[in-house]
Amino acid sequence: MTNFNEKMTYVNAINYAIRFMQGEDMTEEQKLAVADKLVTLGEQLQKRNSAKSGKPTKKQVENGEVKDAILSKLSSTEGKRCGDIATEVGISGQKCSALLSQMVKTGEVVKTEEKRVALFTLPIGG
Numbered sequence: 001m002t003n004f005n006e007k008m009t010y011v012n013a014i015n016y017a018i019r020f021m022q023g024e025d026m027t028e029e030q031k032l033a034v035a036d037k038l039v040t041l042g043e044q045l046q047k048r049n050s051a052k053s054g055k056p057t058k059k060q061v062e063n064g065e066v067k068d069a070i071l072s073k074l075s076s077t078e079g080k081r082c083g084d085i086a087t088e089v090g091i092s093g094q095k096c097s098a099l100l101s102q103m104v105k106t107g108e109v110v111k112t113e114e115k116r117v118a119l120f121t122l123p124i125g126g
Contacts, residue, residue, distance in 0.1 A: 013037035066091060067099055079119025
């Protein structure tokens with residue numbers, strides 16, 4: 001370990017912990033100093049994360065409304081292209097593509113390809 005007398009910041013503590021995990025020797029005093037700093041960091045992160053509200057942001061609410069509009073334009077039998085959906089809903093192709101990607105990941109929408117063209121439908125029974 002080099003220069004352990006420097007101020008123990010969170011970054012330094014993480015770097016020392018990494019070096020220790022890679023096999024560098026540390027004294028018990030050094031281990032305790034690093035552990036104390038990392039415990040404090042963990043507590044602060046936990047406190048910050050628990051303080052966040054579960055309330056969606058304004059953008060998330062808006063995107064939810066757009067997603068509902070997208071779902072209303074889809075059927076479970078006939079696939080639609082992203083550009084067509086974007087035009088029907090009145091949003092940009094880029095935004096439509098991003099939202100459709102999210103919806104495919106959550107299973108709200110199914111993506112298939114026909115002749116290298118992506119088509120989107122509702123899941124069967126959806």
